[in-house]
Amino acid sequence: MNVLKVAIVGLTLISANTAVRADVIADWNNTAMGVMKAANVGGNPWTRSMALVNVSMSDAVNSVQSRYSRYIPELPIDPNASAEAAAAAAAREILMRQYPGQKERIDAAFAETMKTIPDNPARVAGISLGEKVAAAVFAERQSDATNTPDTYRPHTTAGIWVPTTLPLFPQYATAKPWGMESASQFRPAPPPALNSALYARDYNETKEIGGVKSTKRTDAQSDAVRFWTQANLGSAWFQATRQTSARHGLPVAESARVFALMSMAFANCFVVDWDAKFQYNFWRPITAIRNGDQDGNDATERDASWQPLNTTPMHPEYPSQAAINAGAVQGVLEAVFGSGTESFTVTDTSDARLSRQFGSFSQMAQEHKEVRIWGGIHFRNSLEVGESMGRKIADHLVANYYVRSTR
Structure with a gap:
């Protein structure tokens, strides 16, 4: 680079x-x-x-x-x-x-x-x-199979009611990614066993800080959770790329390259992560914590009325989408601009009065991950695995696409 x-x-x-x-x-x-x-x-x-x-x-x-x-x-x-x-x-x-x-x-x-x-x-x-x-x-x-019919079958026993809201875009689990062999190319190992110490660690962390009534979460952390809506999580990386490209004065071909690699990586995250999510179908914290007496782990205590601060997304928990996005886009941007200081401001897509400032890509990526725990919708291992998957996507694309021409 x-x-x-x-x-x-x-x-x-x-x-x-x-x-x-x-x-x-x-x-x-x-x-x-x-x-x-x-x-x-x-x-x-x-x-x-x-x-x-x-x-x-x-x-x-x-x-x-x-x-x-x-x-x-x-x-x-x-x-x-x-x-x-x-x-x-x-x-x-x-x-x-x-x-x-x-x-x-x-x-x-x-x-x-x-x-x-x-x-x-x-x-x-x-x-x-x-x-x-x-x-x-x-x-x-x-x-690319992204427009195939949604044929998701809800998990239930015949005759038994289950919540009727279907998951978001399940067909992306089998879609064709950009510049990769398959959606499963970087599929991770399964999530931790429910009776493991790792699972108990993550369960208790999210239960303690991610609940709507948490006394451990700070006001600043709650504000961050509320800012990072799904719309802002996506737009933020494009805002950061625009500001950084302009500050570095990238010529048109270099600007086009970084936006293309970043966009391909981003799109791939929503295929590769969906493959893993629907492969493992791992429960969200609200389901896990309300069923903490059924996981076979003595270190997890049930809370029958626990609710997360954030609205739980309609797709499985593992791995984290925000984390794989952060790992992939940060990987691309650092391959082009380096891992040093890069100041940029991200503005809310719905309210221009709201913004957050960052001094590096890694700083924003870290916040994107942490808010998923502070908001009570993810476990930490899912963030770590997701980020690692994202880095693999970035490395693969940077090495194989939009490389310097020899002509």
Whole structure:
């Protein structure tokens, strides 16, 4: 990664006789998030869409500049096209294919981008190239099995009532990840045995600090739990990437690369983690603690009325989604920017008056993990395992995708 950092310093890329700026990548990430917020899209499909947008933009830019390898290497090359126009057209094409109801918003963003690019043959060529790249990426992902019917079968005995809310997006457990062999490629070992000392340690920690009536949790910890909604957990990493890329002055190809790798890693987390979650089907703290007398562990005491501070997500506990996300995205960002100080501010997606400041990627990643215990919805071992899985995803993608071109 030192080679990459050296290459970035002082580098100015010229395409089609006009200086390109990395802002087009960050701008279209903001547009994509705005489109999905308006369309009420979140969770697993949100990460898939962000990956589609960013992979398409990076492939489009590198179909002009050829600085890094492409996700789809067979795509056409046009060194005379505008890289910015190609990136914007690719993002527009992807968003229009997925969210045609947001056409007005998407077209307005495209018009704003076009104001910054000279109206010449390079722009025309870039638009055409970007549309072709996006179409190819979109077609390649149509077989990723994320849109298969939800056929989840609730666990019950015939005739016995169980809660009727189905888990979120169970089909992602068998979906095709980005640039990996299978969803189970990094599947971890099973969660700890219920009669183990490790399980008792985690059970009692979450029971003590994660309950809605906990006297051990501080006000600051409770505030952090409330800030880190599912929407903020996802958006935060894109905000951090945008601010860091801008501060480092990344040229367009480098900016596109980091957003593409980060988005692929993020999307993979929602496939790889779902594989493990539905493989092991491990109970959440609220279920475990209310059944603490049935786990065969003398060190766990039942609390019949225990409730978590946070709302329990509708999918199994092990491994932690927040932790695998943190491990994967932190791994990608540190591979590009290093593990030192990086100041950035994360703003609440619903209330711009609320924000949190961080001095490094690791600091935010750690808070993302801790709030799952403070909120009473995870056990610590699940966080540790999830983070390790995320690191493996990051290492794999950085080593094999968007590597420096030899052409």
